[in-house]
Amino acid sequence: MDVEYTVTENLHRNRGGQLVQIDYQFDETTTIETTSTASSTSITRQNKExxxxxxxxxITREQYQNLANRLPNPLPFEAFINVLRPFIMGFYTSDELERAFSTLDRDRSGSIHIDELSSFLPILNDTINGDALRDYIRKVDENFDGNMNYDEFRSLVLRGIGRDIICNHL
Structure with a gap:
């Protein structure tokens, strides 16, 4: 199975330069190859789907504030955008990932635990719950502590798991 994707990001600022809206369009194409052999002949077929x-x-600043008001200890809008970018893009430049990790690691423990991740994700995926987040974290949790250190967080982003959480599909 091959997966190809493109992500387009558009930032909108007001006259004062303040970020007021961000748009993402994510297009994913999955190619699945299947091979079948007819039992009565020796013909093998390869199909691509x-x-x-x-x-x-x-996401507008106003929408974010309305949603964030319902959460305990939400991230400020600018911090939210700094975390969102590598999550949804699936890659990062220079120190973006370090900033995102630092932003989520609010207790400065050196790892991101479920409560810290919960300060970010419900804004984008209001159906996500603690059990689902734990399942996603298990996919990258190499030391089985239930938290994400920087390398595990990096893996979550690069493998597209963060985007899967946001796009609400497994």
Missing amino acids: KRNRTYDAT
Whole structure:
């Protein structure tokens, strides 16, 4: 199975330069190859099936504030955007990932635990719960402590698991 994706990001600022809206469009194409052999002949067939999915996300500062008011200890909008970018893009530049990790590691323990991740994700995926987050974390939790150190967090982003959480599919 091959997965290809593109992510488009558009930032909107007001006249004062303040970020007021961010748009993402995520297009994913999955190619699945199957091989079948007819039992009565020696003919082997290879089939390729392509599946496409598109996700659009628009987040305004105002929408964010309305949602964040319902959460205990939410991230400020700018911090939220700093974390969102590598999560949804699936890659990062220079120190973006370090900033995102540091932003989520609010107790400065050197790891991100479920409560810290919960300060970020419910804004984008309001159906996510603690059990589902634990399942996602288990996919990268190499030391089985239930938390994510920097390397595990990096793996979550690079493997697209963070994007899967946001796009709400397994």
